[in-house]
Amino acid sequence: MVNALTLQELLLITNGQLLHQGHHPSVTAISTDSRKIYHGKQTLFVALKGFKVNGHDYLMDAFSKGVRTFIVENDKHISPLTDCTIIVVKSALEALQALAKWNRNQFSGVVIGITGSNGKTIIKEWLGQILASRFDIAKSPKSYNSQTGVPLSIFGIENHHKAAIIEAGISLPGEMAKLQTIIQPNIGIMTNIGTAHAEGFSSQAEKLHEKLLLFKDAQLIVYRKDHAAIHRALTDQFPSDRLVSWSDQPGGDYTLSTKKEKEGSKLTLIKPDLGLFTFHSHFTDEASLENLRHTIVAALVLGLSETQIQQSIPVLDTVEMRLTLKAGIHQCLLIDDTYNNDLAGLDIALEFLNSQRPKKRKILILSDLLQAGDKSSVYDSVSNLISHYQLDMVFAVGSDIGQLKAPPSCTVNFFRDTAHLLEKLPTYALQDDLILIKGARIFQFERVVDALQERIHGTVLEINLNALRKNFTFYKSLLKPSTKTMIMVKAFAYGGGATEIAHHLEQLKADYLAVAYTDEGVSLRQEKIKLPIMVLNPVQESFGNLIKYDLEPVVYSLSFFRQLGEYCQSNATTIKVHLDLDTGMHRLGFGEEDLEALGTLLHQFPALQIASLYTHLAGADEALHEGYSKRQLAQFQSMCSTIKGFLGYAPLMHALNSAGIVRYPAHQLDMVRLGIGLYGIEVNGLHENALQPVSVLKTTISQIKHLKKGDTVGYSRKGTMDHDGKIATIAIGYADGYDRRFSNGTGQVLINGQKAPVIGNICMDMTMIDVTGMNVHEGDEVIIYGHGLSLKEQAKAIGTIPYELLTNISSRVKRVYYLD
Known part of the structure; x- marks a missing residue:
């Protein structure tokens, strides 16, 4: 946040009613997820009501992590919250958005707002990488572009930032007007208009009109002139001096033509002053080249030189932010992209599949594309993608996907639902294959991932x-x-x-x-x-x-x-x-x-x-x-x-x-x-x-036991309870690489944001930790090294160096690779 919030400011901004006033330090962080609270005393917890989760059910969890300031919509669950400041509002979401708008208004730097159907996250990440070499910037984490994601992104802006890049996504009319008042971009980027979230709008034109509301007060708007519908809408709604267009043909403010070469592409830039520059990139696919040109023009508008931009281009990456690589059964390699499913996302995921090391076959497991608009044309496009990426086999799940007509070189197997796919999957003799699993949430393709991934005990290195x-x-x-x-x-x-x-x-x-x-x-x-x-x-x-x-x-x-x-x-x-x-x-x-x-x-x-x-x-x-x-x-x-x-x-x-x-x-x-x-x-x-930690070693709680004061724990009875309490046994030991020197309180692990000490000697396959007073359950995730537990500090605690801890992690601990 740019500035800390006092109680008086909280009440004024949210138009809330002070139900109870306890000790109230200034708020420097705002959270809606009790699992992601790191500085409880300075955190405001906003209890949002979601489709599947009600934040009011997690008030005590937030309280246990030190939170003492809450925004709620009712007083039903607050009686156990002693010595706390409780503010009641009509809508917790509107309160969250109002707080985000306040934080945005405290920021004097440049805000870049990005919207469109596809490419928002990629352009945000790439532009962020380029700008970060010159400025201290904030940007949306992952794809936080929704009615709740945008406010959470805005709270990431702090007073040391010079610029912020925020992406905005909508699925219904009326949503962008709210996001506009929060983001208030100085510069806008309109990526494209496609099929994603089409079901919420009566027409493509209505969806485009809604998206352009983000730029109502923007000084400059960057867009591709070749997208005719976008060009018409922008020129109808905005004066020409606020528009910055680019095209691969002469006629835009910037001309950025591409020529594909043996090991990449050459992009020739002609600027408004007729200056020339040539960029070089290893990208050759059309989606990446379009995203790259959006990024280049935006960076030029923000004052970077062509040379500065080119220096960053070689290290820009192609991948979507949610893809996870996992070891599969029978030497298969899985790409888990079960987060969402639309045409552009499929294209990106297939591009990622194509960039992996070769396997025997390339296989796609795909559900209906639920957000797709015109079904027949969409599945024609899917067929074209299958052909382009030379897939060997497709498992198609759902009722609409039956319209898919794959090329002769690809075998397609149709299933009406995920259950029938899972029933038949073992008969297909998958072996040494590269498998992309991509489906809409309602198809629960995580069950498919679970069926195909290599069996692992509870410890993984991410x-x-x-x-x-x-x-x-x-x-x-x-x-x-x-x-x-x-x-x-x-x-x-x-x-x-x-x-x-x-x-x-x-x-x-x-x-x-x-x-x-x-x-x-x-x-x-x-x-x-x-x-x-x-x-x-x-x-x-x-x-x-x-x-x-x-x-x-x-x-x-x-x-x-x-x-x-x-x-x-x-x-x-x-x-x-x-x-x-x-x-x-x-x-x-x-x-x-x-x-x-x-x-x-x-x-x-x-x-x-x-x-x-x-x-x-x-x-x-x-x-x-x-x-x-x-x-x-x-x-x-x-x-x-x-x-x-x-x-x-x-x-x-x-x-x-x-x-x-x-x-x-x-x-x-x-x-x-x-x-x-x-x-x-x-x-x-x-x-x-x-730098960012690359690895997170994590495991799970196998069992919880309640013990009396004086009870001993583990081999040689080295651990002794000095109080009535409870211990948890976690599924990691020295055979996994968890150093035995962490025994008897020297080591600590992290569960739900709280540290728990090791008690007793670490065993070959198990470790016991003291979780007295903590709200934990069997099956909960436990972090050994990683977020919230510095590897450097852990190494120092046992008199060694991070190299030893990293290289000691056993090969039996499965590695999971992901892109956030």
Whole structure:
């Protein structure tokens, strides 16, 4: 929020009645979900009545998390809320919206409002990424664009932000007028008009008219002129000096034509002053190219230069925000997109499916498209998508989808409902397939996901690929455009799962990968990873696989250089290698005393092509070692000069790890090695707020027991209850990687936003925690590391480092990948 709210302001803004006044600190956060309360005393809980959930049923849950200020619609559930401030309003939703409008009016920065049928979230995310390199910005989380989502997005605007990007979605007439008064955009972006939410409007024209209400007071409106209906409506309703159009043909304010090339697209910009600029992107699909051009024009309107925009384009991602990758039965890979279902969303999801590593078949499980308008034309379009993405099989569920006529190359199986699909699914022998599951909520396709995903015990490691991308983007922003990135995916990608992360890094255009051992590199090659891969610890027995799988070993000694050289010589082959130079780590590597002999070997074995020269900084993560690190860097430069003299060519040079990228930006050289920072840990402590945790380790409560004071818990009776209370047994132990040093109160876990200490010794497969006084139930989710539990602080509690906790997570803990 921009400013804290006093009680008097709350009453005035909401037109509420003060039912009870307790201790009332200023409100700095507003919540409608009791599961997402982090600072209870400063939080106002608004009890919304939803279709399935009534916030009044969760007042005590919010109270247990420290909330003492509530907005309610009646006094039915408030008697247990002692020493609280209770405000009663006629409509909690209207009160929430009024508070959001107040917060918006406190903000003096620029607000960009985005609406349209498709592409809102993508454009918001992309524009946010581009602007974030220059400004401190706020934006809607995920797809928070509804009557409740928009207010919650507005509450994310704080006084340090320079701009805010808010998306607005509607499904009924009258909704946009309310959102307009909340968002009040200075600049508007109209994406397109399509079939989503068509059932709420009498015509496409009515829906378009409603959407354009968002821009009633906007100074500038960005849109694509080629969308004829949008162009007509805007020119009818707004003066020309408020409209900023773009087109792929001459005639718009900006011309942005596209030309698809072998590895992407070229976008040629002609500005109103006839200035020219060429953008380059790896996108080739039409939806992404349209979204990208909206983003470019909006960024230009906001004052960014073409060069600044181009710097961010290479790291923009294509994916929808709600897709989840899950391991399936029989080596299948599932893409869970059971959130919603419309034509544009299907296109995006299929694009994502198409970008995954190859499997035996590409399969779509699809329900009726309920929000689609004209059914026949919509299913014709679905058929075209099936053909375009070359699907092998479709499972079609519902009554309307029977109109689907798939191309001859695709087998379609029709089912009248989800129950019949589930009954027949085991007969289809799914094996090593890539399966997209996309359906409207009422079809309960989560049951399909449950049937097809690999069986897991209650512990999972969730990996947020968007957070990974954002961290990658942050580090890229610290580098010169010419600096290459080598990403460390050794040790199962720091516990995150090397294959999926490596595949994602290929999409992010990383330059190199690094693994510890040859078999790690072989596994990546077998999963179709094509990036160059450096092997840090090769052994003589692996020489054959290094050649076979095009892996690039590190050579660190004269004897190893000779062994590899003789192997290549006898097998009449060449190999790229990386020379490790020891400048002060004193672990592996050539010393200065080895250089003369190394020069002889370089001439003797030219089959070893030197891809890079590198060194390790021993103390880049601490300022006290700065003098030592700079001496290492100077020595490295000197050694590299000598070796280049032997070679007659210049290999890549690299010295900086994650910590070094931050601390020694002047020494980027040709490449940097990004490791722990990519996974959300900034070991210097200088930019922790710029990174996002990538992994969340979570489990569930298996059982709850009520114990008496003096009862003991666990092996060796190490845990003793010092009070009457209750414990919960959770489904994780040291065999899963939960370190035994967390035993006996050293460790804490998070349940429903509250911390609970470990009691007794951690067992092989289970851990007991003290949940006395907490409102928890069997089956509740428990966070071990992640949101609300800093991995860095957890590691510090047992005298170790985050690397150890991450890499110790057992392979039996299933990895789930998602995009928020």
